Amino acid sequence: MIRVKTKIFSQAIPDYFEVDLEEGSSVEILLNRVREGVARENRQAGSHKMAFLNHTHGLVVLLNGMSIYSLSGWTTRLRDGDEVSLLPMFAGG
Amino acid sequence: MRFAIAGKILHVDLSKEKIWTEPVPEEWIRKFIGSRGINAKILWETMKPGIDPLSPENTLIFGTGTLSGTFAPTSGRTTVTCKSPTTHLYLKTNVGGHWGTELKFAGYDYLVVQGAAKTPVYLWIDNGKVEIRDARHLWGKDVRETTSLLHEEVGDSATQVAVIGQGGENLVFFAAVMVSVYNAAARGGAGAVMGSKKLKAVAVRGQGSIKVADKKEFYRSCHVAIKNSYEDATAKFAHLYGTAGSVPMVNEARAFPAYNFRRGYIEGAEKIGGPYLAESKYLKRRLGCNACIFCCHRYCEIQEGRFAGCYTGGPEYETISALGSGCGSIDLEVVIKANELCNIYGLDTISAGNLIQWAMEGYEKKIFTEQQLGGLRLEWGNGEAIVELLRRIAHREGLGNILADGVKRAAEKIGCGSEKWAIQAKGLEQSRVETRAAFGYALAFAVNPRGPDHLHSETIAEFGTRPGGRRLIKKITGDEKYANPRLMEKRADIVRWHEDCFAATDSLGLCAFINTSRFGVDPQQMADMFSAAIGRRVSEEELMQAGRRILTLEKCFNVREGATRADDVLPWRLMNEPLESLARGQDVMKAVEGKADPAEFVPINSPAMLNRMLDEYYALHDWDLQTSWPYRDTLEKLDLKEVIPELESSGKIPRKK
Numbered sequence: 001m002i003r004v005k006t007k008i009f010s011q012a013i014p015d016y017f018e019v020d021l022e023e024g025s026s027v028e029i030l031l032n033r034v035r036e037g038v039a040r041e042n043r044q045a046g047s048h049k050m051a052f053l054n055h056t057h058g059l060v061v062l063l064n065g066m067s068i069y070s071l072s073g074w075t076t077r078l079r080d081g082d083e084v085s086l087l088p089m090f091a092g093g
Numbered sequence: 094m095r096f097a098i099a100g101k102i103l104h105v106d107l108s109k110e111k112i113w114t115e116p117v118p119e120e121w122i123r124k125f126i127g128s129r130g131i132n133a134k135i136l137w138e139t140m141k142p143g144i145d146p147l148s149p150e151n152t153l154i155f156g157t158g159t160l161s162g163t164f165a166p167t168s169g170r171t172t173v174t175c176k177s178p179t180t181h182l183y184l185k186t187n188v189g190g191h192w193g194t195e196l197k198f199a200g201y202d203y204l205v206v207q208g209a210a211k212t213p214v215y216l217w218i219d220n221g222k223v224e225i226r227d228a229r230h231l232w233g234k235d236v237r238e239t240t241s242l243l244h245e246e247v248g249d250s251a252t253q254v255a256v257i258g259q260g261g262e263n264l265v266f267f268a269a270v271m272v273s274v275y276n277a278a279a280r281g282g283a284g285a286v287m288g289s290k291k292l293k294a295v296a297v298r299g300q301g302s303i304k305v306a307d308k309k310e311f312y313r314s315c316h317v318a319i320k321n322s323y324e325d326a327t328a329k330f331a332h333l334y335g336t337a338g339s340v341p342m343v344n345e346a347r348a349f350p351a352y353n354f355r356r357g358y359i360e361g362a363e364k365i366g367g368p369y370l371a372e373s374k375y376l377k378r379r380l381g382c383n384a385c386i387f388c389c390h391r392y393c394e395i396q397e398g399r400f401a402g403c404y405t406g407g408p409e410y411e412t413i414s415a416l417g418s419g420c421g422s423i424d425l426e427v428v429i430k431a432n433e434l435c436n437i438y439g440l441d442t443i444s445a446g447n448l449i450q451w452a453m454e455g456y457e458k459k460i461f462t463e464q465q466l467g468g469l470r471l472e473w474g475n476g477e478a479i480v481e482l483l484r485r486i487a488h489r490e491g492l493g494n495i496l497a498d499g500v501k502r503a504a505e506k507i508g509c510g511s512e513k514w515a516i517q518a519k520g521l522e523q524s525r526v527e528t529r530a531a532f533g534y535a536l537a538f539a540v541n542p543r544g545p546d547h548l549h550s551e552t553i554a555e556f557g558t559r560p561g562g563r564r565l566i567k568k569i570t571g572d573e574k575y576a577n578p579r580l581m582e583k584r585a586d587i588v589r590w591h592e593d594c595f596a597a598t599d600s601l602g603l604c605a606f607i608n609t610s611r612f613g614v615d616p617q618q619m620a621d622m623f624s625a626a627i628g629r630r631v632s633e634e635e636l637m638q639a640g641r642r643i644l645t646l647e648k649c650f651n652v653r654e655g656a657t658r659a660d661d662v663l664p665w666r667l668m669n670e671p672l673e674s675l676a677r678g679q680d681v682m683k684a685v686e687g688k689a690d691p692a693e694f695v696p697i698n699s700p701a702m703l704n705r706m707l708d709e710y711y712a713l714h715d716w717d718l719q720t721s722w723p724y725r726d727t728l729e730k731l732d733l734k735e736v737i738p739e740l741e742s743s744g745k746i747p748r749k750k
Contacts, residue, residue, distance in 0.1 A: 009341050012368035058326055060558040065347035065357075065530065067557040070577035085345035089326040089559050090338040090367070 002080035006034055009087040010052035021078060027061060028074040030084060053086065060087040096306040097159050097626035098127070102135075103201040103223065105216060107290055108149055108208030112223050117202055122627065124732060126600035126636070127159030127202070129185050130643040132174035135205055136183070137646060137736065142653045142743075146178040146282075147264060147289040149209035155255070155295070156203050157193040158602010161383070162303035163311070165622050166319050166614075167604035169194055169383025171272075176654075177281040178289075179266045179444075179499050180520040183542045183650040186269075186283050187599055189382030189390075190276035195253035198299030210291040217247060218297045228293040232262060235437040236271045243296050255295045258439030259487045261288035266499040267444030267522065271436065275380065275390065275406025279441035281521060281543055282499075306628025314621035319386055322613030325561055331387040331606065332379060334367025336410035341366045343410075344418075346556065347672070348527040351418040352473060353450035354516050354664070357527040357672050357696075359418040365425050370408075375429055380406070387606060393429050400426055405433035407442075414525035415446025420453060421473030431479050438487035443546070447522035448496040448503065449482055451515055460509040467491040516664045519544040519656075523664055529672040529696040531555060531578035536706040537588045539661045542647045549644075550591040553610050555584075561612030581702060585709035589641075596640035642731045645714070645723055649736045652745050658721035661707060663698050672696035717747035724749055 002025065006017040019033050031053065038049050053059075061068045062085040068076050078084070095117075102115045117131070125131045132154045144150040153175045160168040171193030177184035196204065199220050206216075213228040231239050236258040244250045253273060260268035261284035268284030269277040278284075305311040322328055330338050343349040344362035351359035363369055370376050375395060381388030395403040408416075408428050416431040417423060435442045449471075455461055456471035467485075469492065471478050485493025495503050500522050504515035516523045521544025528535035528545075533552035538545035554562035557576030566576040569590045575583040591609055594616055598605055601623060608614045617633040624631045651660070662668065711718050715727040725746050728737055740746050 007345070009345075009363070009368075012366070012372050013363055014341070057560070060342060062342075062345050062558075065345060066579070067346075067576075069563060069573075070557040070579070087342050087345060088330060090330050090334065090342045 002078060002082075004030055004078050005083045006030065007083070007085045008034070008049060008053070009085065010049045015049070025078050026074060027063065027068050027076045027078065027084065030078060031086075052088070058089060060089055061085070062087070094304070096304055096628050097163065098122070099197050099200050099202050099301070099303065101201050102203040102205060103218070104205045104207070105223070105225070106208045107206065107210040107214065107225065107292065110225055112225070114201070122159065124639060125643055125646075126597060126623070126639050128156040128161075128170070128602050129172040129174070129187070129596060129599035130639065131203065131600070132156040132172050132185065133183075133643055133646045133650065135203065136174050136176070137650055139205070139207065140176060142655070144176065146176040146181060146286060149207070149290065151176050151286055151289070153206040153283065153286050153290065153292075154203060155193070155196065157197045159600065160622060160626055161602035162194050162197040163305055163626060164384055165315050165601070165603065165626070166322060166384060166386045167382070167607045168602045169385060170599065170602045170604055171278070172599055173270055173278040173283045175283055175286045177521070177543065178264070178285050179282045180544050182519060182544075182654055182656060183647050184281040184283060185543060185599070185647070186278040186280045187548060188270070188272050188276050188278035189385075189604065190253070190272040191383045192253040192255050192272040192297060193602065194383040195297045195299045197303060198301045199297050200299065200301055204295065206290060206292060209289060213291045213293050215243070215292065215294040215296060218295065218299075219247070220298065220300060231293045233259070235259060236439050237274055237437050239294060240274055243294060247296055247298070249298055251298075253297045256439070257284045257287045257293060258437055260284055260439040262293075263487065263489045263497065264288050265440060265486060265489070265497040266502075267441040269435075269439045269441050271439045274436065275392070276382070277436070277439075277441065280443065280546060280548070284439050305626040307625040311622065311625035314618065314625050318607070318614045318618050318622060321618065322386055322607055322611060325611045325613040326559065327611050328387060328613070331389045331611065334371055335379070335389045335391045336367070337365075337370055337391065337408060337413055338367030339410045340413055341368070342558070343526075346530065348530040349418060350414055350525050350527050352421050353419060353454045353514055354527070354666055357530055359421075359423060361423045362418060364423050365413050365417045365428055370425065373425065375425065382604070385604070389606065395426055395429055398426065400430040403430050403433050405429060405436050407432040407436070409442075411525045412442040412446070415443045416449070416479060419446050419450045419525070420479055422476060422479070424474070424476050427476030427479055430476075431483055434480065434483045434487075438483065440483070440487060443524050444499065444522040445483060445486065447516055448486065448500050449479055451500050451503065451511065452482065452492065452496060454514045455507065455509070455511055458509070460507055460511060461492065465492045465495070513665045513669075516666060517545070518662050518664055519660055521545060524548075527672060528663060528667055529698055532581050532698075532702070532706065533578060533584045533587050535663060535667075535698045535703065536584045536710060537591065539663050539703060539707065540588070540710060542644075542651050545663060548595070548605065550588050550595055551605065551609055552587050552591050554612070555587055559612070565612055581706055584706050585713045588710060589713055592644045593637040593640035596643040597636050600639070600643060638731070642733055645728070645731055645733060646736065648723065649728075649733070649740065652722050652740060653743070658707065658711075658719065661721060663703065668698045668700060668703065670697070720747050722747050
């Protein structure tokens with residue numbers, strides 16, 4: 001098993017999840033597991049978060065600070081201790 | 094009838110108290126588009142190399158965009174150009190707001206200020222009437238007070254004012270020219286140049302209008318640009334959260350400078366981020382520059398507590414990092430208060446924050462005497478100390494007087510190894526991107542003629558986080574896989590494309606947020622708007638070629654001043670210390686040879702890595718690798734023959750081997 005820290009920035013203050021996964025699991029598997037976890041939460045609190053997580057094309061997904069698209073996309077394999085951040089598409093500074 | 098432009102350059106010689114106008118040559122529009130491009134041409138023509146930037150011989154130029162005054166989206170940007178007191182090299186600094194458009198409506202595209210007044214003055218431009226007026230009663234007043242007094246004096250609160258505060262008056266090397274209180278032409282010390290000329294302000298009232306050549310086609314092309322801009326996923330976030338919206342993402346990307354660039358990450362950064370600000374009690378309004386379709390500016394107030402009564406534009410992303418995380422603080426109130434002080438004293442928030450961080454690290458290392466500190470306790474995150482030090486910088490008091498000369502000179506004066514944590518190159522304090530986490534940025538910062546910052550060539554697309562950015566990287570390099578900030582390959586191509594695009598964007602008076610950070614408007618669409626406005630077909634290639642001509646002319650200004658390849662470097666810390674928050678102990682040379690896994694890269698801009706990217710960049714420009722100077726035939730191909738005789742006579746046209 002591996003443990004991956006996940007940060008969800010669907011609102012101003014992020015939510016943190018620690019997710020246990022099988023060795024060799026991908027980012028896509030992680031996202032599905034996170035969705036399952038959010039679905040188990042209070043429905044009202046979870047609805048905005050779920051909409052955020054379901055809008056996959058609008059997500060910025062960083063693995064240890066790197067966009068997954070600079071790695072192997074959704075099939076990028078995770079390792080124990082990795083940190084995944086899920087953010088909206090902010091830009092400009 | 095001239096389309097898109099007012100058609101006139103307004104010259105003011107403050108030493109001779111002389112005012113005159115000249116027409117804008119049509120040839121200059123073709124070659125240099127407008128604003129930044131024509132400013133660079135005027136600067137080249139009016140300046141001799143080697144002059145003191147704070148002497149009357151410096152030329153201060155305000156240039157409006159060729160599309161400013163039309164409804165082209167985001168066309169409210171103005172470029173201020175001069176020789177920088179910070180770098181002693183070329184400086185362009187860009188500002189939004191409404192001042193530039195007002196100047197154009199008054200009948201002038203450019204204001205060129207030469208000489209220096211004996212006593213403080215301001216310029217009053219009331220449509221076709223221009224006066225040099227006494228400003229002794231305004232000297233010593235801050236930006237807000239001066240703006241209010243000028244509004245009263247001319248009897249019109251809609252008058253647009255470009256003004257300096259105490260920072261510019263006291264020749265602080267990073268003093269800003271403030272526009273309408275909330276917008277700043279901040280980088281590189283244009284405010285100090287204005288102060289050296291004893292020019293307190295330029296007040297403008299313009300009630301004319303600008304005509305475009307092909308109204309129907311212009312409307313069509315503008316609507317396409319607006320539609321495409323709104324289709325970019327980030328457009329709504331720009332409005333909702335401003336540039337501060339980027340804070341959480343850049344922090345998560347480990348590229349958010351903290352503790353004077355010792356770290357690229359700070360715990361709790363979301364509490365100084367745009368979404369948090371939007372939900373806070375501080376954010377009161379969202380504002381836009383002239384013809385803006387995003388309105389990314391913020392206006393904040395603090396109504397209670399230690400900073401009660403504070404009100405200011407901002408904070409922007411750069412300000413938040415410079416005066417927040419960089420100083421080890423995630424206190425939003427401190428950032429807002431410090432932002433207010435920079436705006437009313439007229440200081441660049443990026444450089445001001447950089448200086449305070451340098452001083453905080455120096456305090457930690459005990460390099461200052463008690464006398465220098467004057468009771469200041471510069472611990473990381475000490476908000477009161479940040480606020481007090483800003484006041485001392487603007488008024489050149491105690492340690493503030495040392496810091497007011499910029500971080501390079503401050504480190505030279507204090508010594509004790511502090512030049513190693515002075516985050517500057519070419520003398521300019523670096524802006525707020527961790528270049529050890531993004532190699533395109535590293536190259537762009539190293540070669541930027543004005544010094545290490547993001548506003549000549551910001552390569553956001555290389556992060557690969559968004560579809561528009563990945564498409565752009567594919568367009569430039571032929572393959573989306575190069576949308577990876579940890580690769581050195583193709584960085585030269587990516588940087589050069591952005592240079593061309595930025596130069597064209599600035600020169601049209603458009604905002605960089607419309608095409609290189611939102612990806613809504615591509616060069617073809619800019620060319621369409623430009624063509625319809627001026628009534629002459631300009632292709633995408635011609636527009637981008639003009640962008641390259643502008644960048645090369647700016648480079649030539651620096652070559653004439655004596656700059657060489659040795660100046661194209663990055664701050665010492667970023668080239669010699671790995672970034673803690675990304676370090677994985679990999680071999681630097683393995684990364685240089687491209688053998689390292691991008692996920693396992695070495696977080697450092699080593700000389701070997703930078704040299705490799707510089708070689709590729711100079712080769713792509715067809716500049717000499719040893720000196721970095723453009724060859725004769727490079728200049729000829731770009732139709733920049735006019736700079737050759739002067740460079741040749743000083744031995745600065747390299748021979749091709």
